[in-house]
Amino acid sequence: MTQKELIASIQQFIHDEHSHDFNELALQLFRYQFEHNLPFQRFSKQKRKTPRNVKNWRDIPSVPIQAFKDVPLSCISTEQAEATFMTSGTTKHIKGKHYHPTLTVFDSSMITNFKKRFMKEQKAIKMGILFPDHEEMPNSSLARYLFLAKAFFGTPESKYTLSGNGINFELLLEELKTAQQSGEAYALLGASFSFVHLIDYLQEKQLYFKLPKGSRILDTGGYKNQSRHVETGEFYTALKTHLGIEKSDCINMYGMTELSTQFYDDGNEEIPSVKSGPHWIRTRVINPLTGLDMPFGENGVLVHYDLANFNSALSILTEDLGVETDKGFQLLGRVQGSEQKGCSLAVDEFLRYAKEES
Amino acid sequence: MEITAGYLPEMNNETIEYREIIYSYNGLTAKVKVPQLSPQQLSKIMSIVKANAHILKSFSVSELVAIIDQAIHILLDRQSKQRRLAETWLPIITGYDQEIIRTGLTTFLQRFRKHELQRFLVEDFGNPQLLDDFQPLVKGGYSKAVGADVTGHIWAGNVPGLPLWSFISALLVKSGSVGKTASEEPLFAGLFADILAEVEPKIKNCFAIVTWKGGDEEREALFFEGCETIIAYGSDQSLASIKQRVPVTSKLISHGHKISFSIIGKESLHMQKAVETSHLAALDLIRYDQQGCYSPQAIFVQKGGLITPGEFAKYLAHELSALEIRFPRRELSIEESASFIRNQQREEMSLFAEENKEIISDENGRWIVIYKDHSSEFLPSVLNRSIQVFAFDEIDEVLEKIKHYKKWLQTAGMSTSPENVFLWSQKLSLHGVTRMTGIGRMTSPEAGWHQDGGFSLADLVKMTDIEASTLELAEPLSAYSN
Numbered sequence: 001m002t003q004k005e006l007i008a009s010i011q012q013f014i015h016d017e018h019s020h021d022f023n024e025l026a027l028q029l030f031r032y033q034f035e036h037n038l039p040f041q042r043f044s045k046q047k048r049k050t051p052r053n054v055k056n057w058r059d060i061p062s063v064p065i066q067a068f069k070d071v072p073l074s075c076i077s078t079e080q081a082e083a084t085f086m087t088s089g090t091t092k093h094i095k096g097k098h099y100h101p102t103l104t105v106f107d108s109s110m111i112t113n114f115k116k117r118f119m120k121e122q123k124a125i126k127m128g129i130l131f132p133d134h135e136e137m138p139n140s141s142l143a144r145y146l147f148l149a150k151a152f153f154g155t156p157e158s159k160y161t162l163s164g165n166g167i168n169f170e171l172l173l174e175e176l177k178t179a180q181q182s183g184e185a186y187a188l189l190g191a192s193f194s195f196v197h198l199i200d201y202l203q204e205k206q207l208y209f210k211l212p213k214g215s216r217i218l219d220t221g222g223y224k225n226q227s228r229h230v231e232t233g234e235f236y237t238a239l240k241t242h243l244g245i246e247k248s249d250c251i252n253m254y255g256m257t258e259l260s261t262q263f264y265d266d267g268n269e270e271i272p273s274v275k276s277g278p279h280w281i282r283t284r285v286i287n288p289l290t291g292l293d294m295p296f297g298e299n300g301v302l303v304h305y306d307l308a309n310f311n312s313a314l315s316i317l318t319e320d321l322g323v324e325t326d327k328g329f330q331l332l333g334r335v336q337g338s339e340q341k342g343c344s345l346a347v348d349e350f351l352r353y354a355k356e357e358s
Numbered sequence: 359m360e361i362t363a364g365y366l367p368e369m370n371n372e373t374i375e376y377r378e379i380i381y382s383y384n385g386l387t388a389k390v391k392v393p394q395l396s397p398q399q400l401s402k403i404m405s406i407v408k409a410n411a412h413i414l415k416s417f418s419v420s421e422l423v424a425i426i427d428q429a430i431h432i433l434l435d436r437q438s439k440q441r442r443l444a445e446t447w448l449p450i451i452t453g454y455d456q457e458i459i460r461t462g463l464t465t466f467l468q469r470f471r472k473h474e475l476q477r478f479l480v481e482d483f484g485n486p487q488l489l490d491d492f493q494p495l496v497k498g499g500y501s502k503a504v505g506a507d508v509t510g511h512i513w514a515g516n517v518p519g520l521p522l523w524s525f526i527s528a529l530l531v532k533s534g535s536v537g538k539t540a541s542e543e544p545l546f547a548g549l550f551a552d553i554l555a556e557v558e559p560k561i562k563n564c565f566a567i568v569t570w571k572g573g574d575e576e577r578e579a580l581f582f583e584g585c586e587t588i589i590a591y592g593s594d595q596s597l598a599s600i601k602q603r604v605p606v607t608s609k610l611i612s613h614g615h616k617i618s619f620s621i622i623g624k625e626s627l628h629m630q631k632a633v634e635t636s637h638l639a640a641l642d643l644i645r646y647d648q649q650g651c652y653s654p655q656a657i658f659v660q661k662g663g664l665i666t667p668g669e670f671a672k673y674l675a676h677e678l679s680a681l682e683i684r685f686p687r688r689e690l691s692i693e694e695s696a697s698f699i700r701n702q703q704r705e706e707m708s709l710f711a712e713e714n715k716e717i718i719s720d721e722n723g724r725w726i727v728i729y730k731d732h733s734s735e736f737l738p739s740v741l742n743r744s745i746q747v748f749a750f751d752e753i754d755e756v757l758e759k760i761k762h763y764k765k766w767l768q769t770a771g772m773s774t775s776p777e778n779v780f781l782w783s784q785k786l787s788l789h790g791v792t793r794m795t796g797i798g799r800m801t802s803p804e805a806g807w808h809q810d811g812g813f814s815l816a817d818l819v820k821m822t823d824i825e826a827s828t829l830e831l832a833e834p835l836s837a838y839s840n
Contacts, residue, residue: 043710301692335692335693342651347701349738
């Protein structure tokens with residue numbers, strides 16, 4: 001299959017769940033990536049997994065997210081990519097790179113899913129974006145994501161309320177006031193750590209808003225190194241207190257630079273919330289040693305199979321800890337570097353020291 | 359199952375609270391109750407041990423050797439109640455295989471029998487009577503070695519038995535001990551203290567084995583204040599924090615996490631020898647799953663033998679696979695599993711870029727051998743039976759790879775000709791290695807070894823001198839002076 005044909009099939013599948021079979025499409029994609037990405041091919045061969053013997057999507061070798069830092073994971077020459085999304089990686093300043101030959105698939109994946117999970121089929125809402133725009137951050141998949149949200153679902157009055165200089169509080173307060181007075185639902189979207197900065201500001205100034213019914217929040221990502229750490233429960237309580245938005249209208253998006261599809265929960269009344277994705281992405285909770293599924297209800301490491309990842313690797317081994325539930329999975333945080341048991345200096349500890357020194 | 363860990367001296371009318379730590383392994387669950395002392399109680403214990411230090415000092419060093427020897431023999435006796443406790447509980451607490459613990463304990467405990475302890479003493483003092491009385495010096499005058507009233511121990515990690523090194527060392531120099539156990543293994547030190555008190559009831563108030571949560575500033579301040587000498591084990595990070603808080607007047611001896619490795623010379627790579635060599639090398643790394651500071655993280659294999667380094671890596675993989683059946687690896691937590699696999703995947707992903715690399719791994723992630731030629735960098739291992747094999751021609755290539763780790767290096771396991779042993783040791787010693795040993799012996803250091811380059815006993819005493827002039831002046835003052 002050519003890239004063009006694959007893209008067409010995936011696009012079709014995104015729009016119509018019944019147009020293809022997930023397993024078949026995954027196997028076609030695996031064959032394509034195996035043939036066109038030599039580092040991945042060598043990796044798969046080492047695991048004795050080839051298109052010849054892999055018959056089920058679960059057996060497609062998972063690429064660790066670290067690999068996006070170490071090797072070019074792409075089926076085309078990386079110079080030809082329309083967009084390259086990079087992780088914010090801190091270790092020795094090496095960033096993971098995700099090459100997108102075209103953004104069509106990423107875009108339709110985002111738009112189709114966002115419409116269903118955040119917009120709940122509503123056509124448009126006035127938005128405030130707590131994140132720099134995509135021209136300021138061309139290598140950020142989140143900037144692209146928020147740009148699409150605003151472009152496709154934001155009313156013309158929607159605005160970016162954050163730039164390289166930080167949150168534009170003057171503008172944001174004005175927007176919040178207007179929303180409160182107009183009675184028109186308002187959506188605030190951005191990185192979780194920016195919300196923490198906002199909460200801190202509102203707390204300090206003792207400001208309380210009651211945003212109109214239908215208003216909602218979308219936050220994503222953690223707080224690491226960007227703001228103080230806040231417990232999830234406390235975070236959503238503070239948003240309710242200061243913005244008057246119910247926890248059930250606060251949606252947390254779980255996405256990764258290494259993926260082309262996002263997961264959502266249905267509000268954060270109960271935490272940890274249950275996350276799920278659309279039909280073109282599947283998730284397994286595995287025992288990392290054996291690669292087998294953990295028994296239902298037991299913690300394991302998340303592996304995602306994202307058909308929208310047509311150019312890199314469709315199966316991604318994350319560093320996220322999770323547990324399967326009836327309707328999806330709960331995210332339990334990052335798998336921490338393992339605790340030292342004995343008195344030998346292991347690589348995890350060594351790298352921590354190296355990181356502190358750099 | 360439930361057991362109480364720790365050891366407390368006699369304390370009148372004190373109600374001690376206990377905290378429970380639950381361990382599970384292979385479907386077995388163990389509840390270990392560890393004493394949870396209030397700061398006042400800890401303070402009181404420090405005072406009791408200090409007040410009783412004179413009792414230890416009233417014993418001669420040979421009497422103390424005899425007491426320790428007797429206690430060790432109780433633990434060596436597989437029928438004794440205490441040995442059975444250790445064999446039952448330690449596998450559940452630490453997660454290491456029963457056989458590994460059983461054989462490991464015996465090898466380890468043998469180091470502390472009477473004749474070994476005597477070597478231990480001679481090693482550091484020449485004349486062990488220095489600990490009993492002032493001994494004449496060649497230069498004139500007399501000296502005596504005086505141990506602290508209280509030596510404090512902060513133990514870490516789950517390698518069974520390790521606390522005994524410093525505990526016994528302190529006893530030999532007639533110093534009282536207050537030891538803080540690690541939650542990874544809170545049992546063994548207390549068990550040994552119990553036996554000592556049973557063997558010689560007179561010394562029952564000369565030590566205490568307690569615990570608190572590492573970093574508890576209030577308790578640690580009391581502890582540091584009450585000890586003349588502190589021996590601390592742990593990560594560089596926790597040792598740095600301890601160092602900041604130990605008063606300048608107390609002595610701190612710290613043992614951080616270390617990196618060890620093996621070097622195999624081409625002489626030991628003949629057809630038959632190679633099998634034996636790979637077996638010994640594999641034993642070093644399955645014992646405590648490389649968690650010991652002396653466990654190998656990499657094996658450097660010399661080219662030019664009948665077996666190539668690449669073939670040696672295959673021999674090693676075969677040994678690991680066979681040993682896995684007899685001595686299965688400890689069950690790993692999700693974090694450890696993820697770390698192990700992350701490392702494996704990363705190595706596998708780089709196969710494309712590094713053509714000469716080879717990876718042999720178990721399909722269930724129980725062990726992995728990563729063979730790299732000399733161009734690859736050496737990074738510490740993820741442990742838990744993950745070993746890197748590097749090929750080399752000349753020893754200088756090995757030195758080049760380890761030079762970044764000088765401050766962390768400890769043991770080099772060797773298998774080579776006597777000429778090379780000295781030649782290589784000479785060079786390795788300048789690169790920070792402090793112990794050379796035969797492969798297969800890496801995890802059982804000899805009695806009297808200089809752990810991390812220090813003196814196990816001599817570092818625990820203050821040498822006290824009577825200078826010759828004292829006696830010159832004293833002579834005319836005697837009652838019988840002419």
